[in-house]
Amino acid sequence: MYDVLIIGAGPGGIYSAVELLRRAPQLKIAVFETGHPLNRRKCPIDGEKVKSCVNCKHCSIMSGFGGAGAFSDGKYNITNDFGGTLYEYIGKSYALELMRYVDEINLAYGGEGTKLYSTTGTKIKKECLQNGLHLLDASVRHLGTDINYVVLENLYRDLSKKVDFFFETPVQSVTACDGGYEIKTGKDVYKCKYCIISVGRSGSKWMESVCRELDIPTKSNRVDIGVRVELPAAIFSHLTDELYESKIVYRTQKYGDMVRTFCMNPRGAVVNENTNGIITVNGHSYEDPAKQTQNTNFALLVAKHFSEPFKDSNGYGESIAKLSNMLGGGVMIQRFGDLIRGQRSTAARINESFVVPTLNATPGDLSLVLPKRILDGIIEMIYALDKIAPGTANDDTLLYGVEVKFYNMEVSVDNHLETKYPDLFVIGDGSGITHSLSHASASGVCVAREIAKRENNA
Numbered sequence: 001m002y003d004v005l006i007i008g009a010g011p012g013g014i015y016s017a018v019e020l021l022r023r024a025p026q027l028k029i030a031v032f033e034t035g036h037p038l039n040r041r042k043c044p045i046d047g048e049k050v051k052s053c054v055n056c057k058h059c060s061i062m063s064g065f066g067g068a069g070a071f072s073d074g075k076y077n078i079t080n081d082f083g084g085t086l087y088e089y090i091g092k093s094y095a096l097e098l099m100r101y102v103d104e105i106n107l108a109y110g111g112e113g114t115k116l117y118s119t120t121g122t123k124i125k126k127e128c129l130q131n132g133l134h135l136l137d138a139s140v141r142h143l144g145t146d147i148n149y150v151v152l153e154n155l156y157r158d159l160s161k162k163v164d165f166f167f168e169t170p171v172q173s174v175t176a177c178d179g180g181y182e183i184k185t186g187k188d189v190y191k192c193k194y195c196i197i198s199v200g201r202s203g204s205k206w207m208e209s210v211c212r213e214l215d216i217p218t219k220s221n222r223v224d225i226g227v228r229v230e231l232p233a234a235i236f237s238h239l240t241d242e243l244y245e246s247k248i249v250y251r252t253q254k255y256g257d258m259v260r261t262f263c264m265n266p267r268g269a270v271v272n273e274n275t276n277g278i279i280t281v282n283g284h285s286y287e288d289p290a291k292q293t294q295n296t297n298f299a300l301l302v303a304k305h306f307s308e309p310f311k312d313s314n315g316y317g318e319s320i321a322k323l324s325n326m327l328g329g330g331v332m333i334q335r336f337g338d339l340i341r342g343q344r345s346t347a348a349r350i351n352e353s354f355v356v357p358t359l360n361a362t363p364g365d366l367s368l369v370l371p372k373r374i375l376d377g378i379i380e381m382i383y384a385l386d387k388i389a390p391g392t393a394n395d396d397t398l399l400y401g402v403e404v405k406f407y408n409m410e411v412s413v414d415n416h417l418e419t420k421y422p423d424l425f426v427i428g429d430g431s432g433i434t435h436s437l438s439h440a441s442a443s444g445v446c447v448a449r450e451i452a453k454r455e456n457n458a
């Protein structure tokens with residue numbers, strides 16, 4: 001019997017535990033996690049013997065202590081403009097306050113000395129507007145993959161003194177029982193008064209089944225599909241040196257669709273991502289200059305909203321990703337020039353390219369994978385970006401596909417992030433409300449404060 005059981009040790013789960021220990025240290029807490037402890041998380045891809053994803057039982061990129069964020073670029077965006085809609089539940093100023101609070105904790109646990117970038121007062125905003133592009137407002141703390149790891153190590157060192165962690169222990173079911181909740185793992189049953197579910201993107205299918213079983217309403221109708229662009233870092237350096245990450249939105253002239261830049265990694269590397277066995281693409285970069293590359297990468301994503309009767313937006317995204325996996329055996333790569341000329345990129349053409357790819361992907365033809373409307377939007381945006389960052393539309397600019405931003409179905413919760421079941425909370429990316437490190441972490445702090453308030457006032 002525990003006071004609080006947390007399912008998932010990603011940023012949402014971790015920051016719930018951190019805040020519970022600060023505000024209600026008397027509580028007995030356990031965390032259940034499908035993946036491995038941080039020091040045992042190792043993706044087998046080494047670029048030599050293992051060059052592409054081998055579909056491990058528990059993907060070390062997506063699961064384990066630190067969640068999907070453990071090997072991420074560690075970009076904590078402090079903003080309500082993107083990264084989730086937490087503010088719709090808890091209000092804009094409280095959401096920002098919690099994101100700043102998380103930032104302070106990150107600094108205290110090893111992130112001190114890292115840079116906080118901001119769009120405030122930048123001339124780039126005007127330049128974007130003059131070219132039909134919109135730069136979103138944000139402050140971004142870039143921890144980098146290396147420092148992000150140190151912060152997680154330090155957090156775990158402190159947490160594990162007081163919190164029971166159960167790794168390689170996926171939770172199978174959550175049921176309401178007398179005085180709280182019962183959770184079942186493969187072999188054991190645990191009970192708790194409060195239950196916080198924070199299972200992230202990799203737990204999306206499981207989350208759906210829990211909602212079905214408990215009859216908790218959900219809704220879902222969006223998926224973002226696109227490519228990861230990789231080009232010489234010099235082309236974007238005037239943006240990345242000042243802002244680090246610029247979130248730029250463009251409305252296409254042809255269809256009026258929204259295309260946006262996402263997850264920009266200056267001098268970074270492109271990586272595989274495995275979501276439920278489907279290989280898509282992502283990127284990250286290091287704070288340590290010795291580990292940086294010559295290239296910058298970022299995603300270009302087209303938002304696709306579906307209306308009735310179609311409900312399976314994630315299924316649509318998965319089908320497109322599966323198509324690229326079918327044709328390329330994983331992620332596909334194409335030079336922008338080849339795409340425009342309607343020809344497949346070959347290994348020879350990639351080798352001749354002046355931009356050296358940082359991910360070993362299969363040369364191919366993205367027009368055989370991406371729907372025309374999405375591809376047209378991406379091409380239009382590349383030409384629009386070329387106006388503020390000349391060279392973006394060069395022949396040798398590399399496009400990796402596909403990048404899919406799945407949105408978990410949105411779980412119905414109130415403004416304490418509590419389901420219709422008292423003391424059962426759903427937070428982080430698994431709730432469909434957050435899509436980022438800072439929002440997921442903030443949602444964890446929010447729920448922990450609520451639980452502490454109830455306990456301390458009881």
Ligand SMILES: Cc1cc2nc3c(=O)[nH]c(=O)nc-3n(C[C@H](O)[C@H](O)[C@H](O)COP(=O)(O)OP(=O)(O)OC[C@H]3O[C@@H](n4cnc5c(N)ncnc54)[C@H](O)[C@@H]3O)c2cc1C
Pocket residue numbers: 007008009010011012013032033034035061062063064065066067068069070071072073074075076077083169170171172198199200201202203206263271273282283284427428429430434435436437438440441
């Ligand atoms: C390569 C990569 C780079 C990224 N870079 C950034 C970035 O720079 N900035 C940013 O803001 N965001 C980034 N993201 C997104 C960010 O990592 C997520 O938004 C964030 O981790 C969400 O936190 P979470 O706690 O909600 O979920 P997660 O981090 O996904 O954690 C959920 C955890 O729950 C576990 N779990 C799932 N189901 C169960 C179950 N049934 N039982 C027990 N445990 C379970 C999973 O194993 C996982 O460890 C990146 C993501 C990836 C993959």
